[in-house]
Amino acid sequence: xxxxxxxxxxxxxxxxxxxxxxxxxxxxxxxxxxxxxxxxxxxxxxxxxxxxxxxxxxxxxxxxxxxxxxxxxxxxxxxxxxxxxxxxxxxxxxxxxxxxxxxxxxxxxxxxxxxxxxxxxxxxxxxxxxxxxxxxxxxxxxxxxxxxxxxxxxxxxxxxxxxxxxxxxxxxxxxxxxxxxxxxxxxxxxxxxxxxxxxxxxxxxxxxxxxxxxxxxxxxxxxxxxxxxxxxxxxxxxxxxxxxxxxxxxxxxxxxxxxxxxxxxxxxxxxxxxxxxxxxxxxxxxxxxxxxxxxxxxxxxxxxxxxxxxxxxxxxxxxxxxxxxxxxxxxxxxxxxxxxxxxxxxxxxxxxxxxxxxxxxxxxxxxxxxxxxxxxxxxxxxxxxxxxxxxxxxxxxxxxxxxxxxxxxxxxxxxxxxxxxxxxxxxxxxxxxxxxxxxxxxxxxxxxxxxxxxxxxxxxxxxxxxxxxxxxxxxxxxxxxxxxxxxxxxxxxxxxxxxxxxxxxxxxxxxxxxxxxxxxxxxxxxxxxxxxxxxxxxxxxxxxxxxxxxxxxxxxxxxxxxxxxxxxxxxxxxxxxxxxxxxxxxxxxxxxxxxxxxxxxxxxxxxxxxxxxxxxxxxxxxxxxxxxxxxxxxxxxxxxxxxxxxxxxxxxxxxxxxxxxxxxxxxxxxxxxxxxxxxxxxxxxxxxxxxxxxxxxxxxxxxxxxxxxxxxxxxxxxxxxxxxxxxxxxxxxxxxxxxxxxxxxxxxxxxxxxxxxxxxxxxxxxxxxxxxxxxxxxxxxxxxxxxxxxxxxxxxxxxxxxxxxxxxxxxxxxxxxxxxxxxxxxxxxxxxxxxxxxxxxxxxxxxxxxxxxxxxxxxxxxxxxxx
Numbered sequence: 001x002x003x004x005x006x007x008x009x010x011x012x013x014x015x016x017x018x019x020x021x022x023x024x025x026x027x028x029x030x031x032x033x034x035x036x037x038x039x040x041x042x043x044x045x046x047x048x049x050x051x052x053x054x055x056x057x058x059x060x061x062x063x064x065x066x067x068x069x070x071x072x073x074x075x076x077x078x079x080x081x082x083x084x085x086x087x088x089x090x091x092x093x094x095x096x097x098x099x100x101x102x103x104x105x106x107x108x109x110x111x112x113x114x115x116x117x118x119x120x121x122x123x124x125x126x127x128x129x130x131x132x133x134x135x136x137x138x139x140x141x142x143x144x145x146x147x148x149x150x151x152x153x154x155x156x157x158x159x160x161x162x163x164x165x166x167x168x169x170x171x172x173x174x175x176x177x178x179x180x181x182x183x184x185x186x187x188x189x190x191x192x193x194x195x196x197x198x199x200x201x202x203x204x205x206x207x208x209x210x211x212x213x214x215x216x217x218x219x220x221x222x223x224x225x226x227x228x229x230x231x232x233x234x235x236x237x238x239x240x241x242x243x244x245x246x247x248x249x250x251x252x253x254x255x256x257x258x259x260x261x262x263x264x265x266x267x268x269x270x271x272x273x274x275x276x277x278x279x280x281x282x283x284x285x286x287x288x289x290x291x292x293x294x295x296x297x298x299x300x301x302x303x304x305x306x307x308x309x310x311x312x313x314x315x316x317x318x319x320x321x322x323x324x325x326x327x328x329x330x331x332x333x334x335x336x337x338x339x340x341x342x343x344x345x346x347x348x349x350x351x352x353x354x355x356x357x358x359x360x361x362x363x364x365x366x367x368x369x370x371x372x373x374x375x376x377x378x379x380x381x382x383x384x385x386x387x388x389x390x391x392x393x394x395x396x397x398x399x400x401x402x403x404x405x406x407x408x409x410x411x412x413x414x415x416x417x418x419x420x421x422x423x424x425x426x427x428x429x430x431x432x433x434x435x436x437x438x439x440x441x442x443x444x445x446x447x448x449x450x451x452x453x454x455x456x457x458x459x460x461x462x463x464x465x466x467x468x469x470x471x472x473x474x475x476x477x478x479x480x481x482x483x484x485x486x487x488x489x490x491x492x493x494x495x496x497x498x499x500x501x502x503x504x505x506x507x508x509x510x511x512x513x514x515x516x517x518x519x520x521x522x523x524x525x526x527x528x529x530x531x532x533x534x535x536x537x538x539x540x541x542x543x544x545x546x547x548x549x550x551x552x553x554x555x556x557x558x559x560x561x562x563x564x565x566x567x568x569x570x571x572x573x574x575x576x577x578x579x580x581x582x583x584x585x586x587x588x589x590x591x592x593x594x595x596x597x598x599x600x601x602x603x604x605x606x607x608x609x610x611x612x613x614x615x616x617x618x619x620x621x622x623x624x625x626x627x628x629x630x631x632x633x634x635x636x637x638x639x640x641x642x643x644x645x646x647x648x649x650x651x652x653x654x655x656x657x658x659x660x661x662x663x664x665x666x667x668x669x670x671x672x673x674x675x676x677x678x679x680x681x682x683x684x685x686x687x688x689x690x691x692x693x694x695x696x697x698x699x700x701x702x703x704x705x706x707x708x709x710x711x712x713x714x715x716x717x718x719x720x721x722x723x724x725x726x727x728x729x730x731x732x733x734x735x736x737x738x739x740x741x742x743x744x745x746x747x748x749x750x751x752x753x754x755x756x757x758x759x760x761x762x763x764x765x766x767x768x769x770x771x772x773x774x775x776x777x778x779x780x781x782x783x784x785x786x787x788x789x790x791x792x793x794x795x796x797x798x799x800x801x802x803x804x805x806x807x808x809x810x811x812x813x814x815x816x817x818x819x820x821x822x823x824x825x826x827x828x829x830x831x832x833x834x835x836x837x838x839x840x841x842x843x844x845x846x847x848x849x850x851x852x853x854x855x856x857x858x859x860x861x862x863x864x865x866x867x
Contacts, residue, residue: 013307017300024296028289040230041259044275047232051245051273052264054213055179058095059267062177062193062206065089069197069204086145089206097207098151100144102158102194104172104201106137114155117142122153123160132157139168141205150207158182158194158205170268171203172196179267180205181236181244189244193267214247230259231278237263237270244271248278366431366441366460374399374406374415377455386441386462388434399458403443405429419456423447431460440467501598506591508533508547520596523569536566538573550580554592557585563599575603637670644670694736694825696850701731701740701776705765708744712752720757723748726764733776734850739822746815747780747842754784755839767848775828776846783839787832796820796830819844 069085086099105113105121114120121140123132132138139159144152152158159165161182171178177195191213193206214232233254234245243253258274265271285293360367366383370376376394384391387402399415400407406418422445430438441460448455491504492512501517503510510528518525521536537543546564553560560580565573579595582588644663652660709723716723751761762781768774787795796816823830823844830844 010304010308013304017297017304020300021293021297025285025293028285028293032284032286032289037259040277041275043230044232044259045262047230047247048234048260048262048273048275051214051232051234052262052266052271054095055264055266055271058206058208058213059177059179059193062195062204065206066177066195066197066204082143082145090146095209095213097209098144098146098205099207100152100205101142101197102139102168102203102205103142104137104168104203105140107134110138113140113142117154119155121157122155123157125160129153129156132160135159139165139203142202144205167268168194168203172201174268177267179236179269179271181239181269189242191244210245211249214245229278231276233258233274233276235272235274237272366458368394368399368402368458368460370399370415370456370458372416372454372456374419374456376402383460386431386433386439386460402431403429403458403460404432419445419447428463440464501596503594503596504591505533505594506589511591517596520598521566521568522572527569538565538567546578550578554580554582555585555588557582566596574598574600576600637674640670641667641674692821692825694739696734696736696826698732698734699737701733701735701765701778701846702727702729704735704737704741705744705763705778708741708748709763712745712748715749716752716761719752719755721752721755722760724760724762726762728766731765731767731776733846733848735826735846740826740846743819743822743844744778744780746819750815750842751780751782751784755782756784759783768845775848777843778846779841779843781835781839781841783837786834786838786840789834792832795832 065085082099082101089096089099103113110121117140121132121138122129124130132140135157137159138157141152141154141156141158144154158180159168164180164182167178167180171180171194175196177193180190180192180194182190182192189210191208191210193208195204196202197204231251231254232245232247233243235243254274254276256276258276260275262273263270264273360378360380363380363382366386367380368376368383369378376397376399379391379394381391383394383402387394394402398407406415422443424444424446426442426444429441429443431441433439440463442463443461444459446457446459448457494502496514498514499516501520502514503517504512510531510533513525513528518528521528534540534543537546542564546562550560550562560578562578564576564578566576567573575598577597577599579597580592582592583590644666648655648660648663648667655663705727706725709725713723748761748763755761759782761783763778764781765776765778767776796819820830823846826846828844828846830842832840832842835841
């Protein structure tokens with residue numbers, strides 16, 4: 001009863017002390033939690049107010065910038081103005097990342113705007129830029145700086161972004177800077193300020209550095225603590241689920257209730273600022289709380305220790321008495337245990353001997369026990385059955401009587417040494433039966449050492465049936481080997497006799513090939529056998545792709561077939577048709593037989609026929625377009641000649657002299673136009689027949705160009721164009737002035753025809769720097785629509801016109817083809833490029849010295865201009 005009372009008192013004391021400590025811990029923890037929450041709310045309020053001030057400063061700065069730009073709206077069309085503003089505004093230490101111009105475009109203004117920016121108005125959909133559909137109004141991006149990875153693409157419809165169109169309309173109508181929150185690409189939020197610039201629909205777009213704006217707003221002494229424990233987030237009232245500003249954007253979206261929420265109206269939007277605690281771990285006590293808790297625990301521990309000391313004195317004597325009684329009981333228990341163990345040992349020994357004797361008698365293997373000298377001590381019934389005599393007759397006989405391998409003559413090595421050589425390892429030997437007939441057995445000999453004795457145990461197993469089975473297997477193996485060799489010789493004969501290239505391949509390794517294979521792939525047999533198939537393919541991808549396509553058919557038991565390009569040993573590619581058949585589809589490791597057929601000639605013939613068909617179709621289309629175009633070109637001046645001639649013939653007596661003169665002038669100009677077309681056709685036919693004559697002599701290229709310009713000055717003046725010649729005083733070269741003048745007049749006529757009124761056609765010429773013998777070049781630059789990149793070679797072909805000039809400007813499509821033929825006859829070159837300012841620049845190059853050929857006559861007449 002006393003022991004139970006003491007245990008109860010200890011438990012009650014401990015429970016009471018623990019309850020007191022827990023209560024004190026809860027009070028201290030609640031106080032520290034309240035203090036921490038109040039401090040975090042203070043930091044969050046400070047950061048939110050400073051962030052709102054920074055946003056308002058950015059809005060005010062944008063308003064001032066807009067006012068300064070409103071007085072120079074005309075200069076905004078110049079890209080240099082925007083570049084100058086960007087260099088001043090977009091510094092590394094500023095809060096601005098980018099600067100752009102957004103224009104309000106109506107559907108009727110869309111074609112002109114797209115032509116101006118040389119791009120389509122596009123919209124962003126699922127992370128891809130697509131042409132914008134028809135809308136009542138567009139807000140495309142006219143320009144954006146800097147042009148880096150964060151730049152918005154030119155022509156992007158800012159109104160297509162989420163919730164952006166309403167903000168752009170408000171900025172346009174109110175004339176005040178507005179905050180624009182958007183997600184244009186990659187899921188990254190953008191913060192921009194947009195404001196109206198002028199009445200032409202231009203708006204200024206300023207992109208803010210969100211991360212720098214948040215960091216710069218935390219420039220207080222407590223900013224380090226704030227960034228460690230408080231997360232500032234800002235979002236708009238119409239998008240509460242998507243934060244627009246975040247001081248820790250790399251963390252997951254905040255959840256739960258914020259520490260505080262502050263609302264500000266900035267840039268026409270209601271912006272909510274919230275603060276969240278970053279440290280989600282449970283609050284802990286401060287050092288002073290832990291100190292108070294430790295002092296309380298120490299006091300309770302001292303009280304409990306005093307109580308235990310009083311109780312320990314009473315229990316010490318009782319423990320001593322219990323220890324003495326326990327020792328006496330342990331002594332009695334140990335004595336009884338020893339007696340029981342002795343009885344169990346004797347019983348286990350008897351059972352073990354009985355089990356061993358029964359196992360020895362029931363074993364199907366012959367078991368013989370011998371002494372150190374090899375005399376048989378005991379043999380089981382299985383030994384008597386193998387030996388053919390009773391087991392008692394074998395006792396005390398040498399083991400060599402049964403096993404000749406252990407028979408020893410007097411003076412030889414003792415039995416123990418002979419037995420140790422075979423100990424523990426089964427080996428095959430012969431057992432001599434009573435009828436002297438040898439019996440094959442498997443013998444295992446083990447040495448058994450006991451405290452008072454040692455002996456050998458020999459276990460013999462009859463293996464006569466296994467020997468018969470082994471002999472049968474050897475005969476079967478020899479028969480199969482002969483069959484395999486015969487089939488291999490037959491397969492080799494088939495491979496060598498086949499005119500097709502054949503190979504036996506196992507797991508993409510070549511095992512055997514015929515002579516046709518070596519001749520087809522131009523390789524030696526030593527380099528082919530046991531080699532892989534990868535070197536025969538053009539690249540590893542083709543090798544892998546062909547294998548994946550054919551091995552499924554081979555494993556299904558089908559005849560696989562394919563046509564691929566392979567390589568010979570000399571690296572020469574050729575087209576080959578493959579056939580493959582598995583030896584046994586159910587056993588893929590047996591491999592397959594492959595046949596290779598060279599079809600390069602067939603493929604070349606097919607390609608030649610296909611190319612000839614394409615050329616014929618192109619020639620037919622070109623001739624059809626040429627006939628349709630020439631019929632119109634010839635009919636127009638012919639109708640004019642006939643019409644004015646008929647009018648003059650019917651009214652020759654009644655018409656005044658001025659009217660008749662105008663009729664004859666129209667007839668004359670139409671006749672000249674018709675003559676020019678016929679001359680182009682005649683020149684082209686002469687060039688095709690190789691009958692065009694050229695008279696080369698040394699002439700002044702500047703004088704030839706100036707003469708062509710003088711002839712076409714009147715035509716240019718009628719179209720309100722001017723010709724500007726930029727040339728040195730003199731450039732001497734060997735050329736035919738008549739034909740080069742024809743080239744110049746053709747290029748100048750095209751420039752006059754396609755340039756809009758009020759522009760200037762620039763003609764420049766010079767000499768390439770190459771000592772005193774450099775090539776001569778002439779360049780004609782216009783302000784027309786230019787030439788598409790994919791047509792810069794085709795426009796010099798016969799009967800071909802650019803799609804930009806095919807309609808509305810007329811022409812037969814022969815002029816540039818004649819120009820190229822003339823320049824090539826002079827061993828020169830001609831090409832075209834588009835000018836950055838708009839229009840095309842045609843340039844031809846002539847060699848300075850004459851190129852002697854049989855088709856050109858070289859004249860040694862003196863130069864048309866003095867040196």
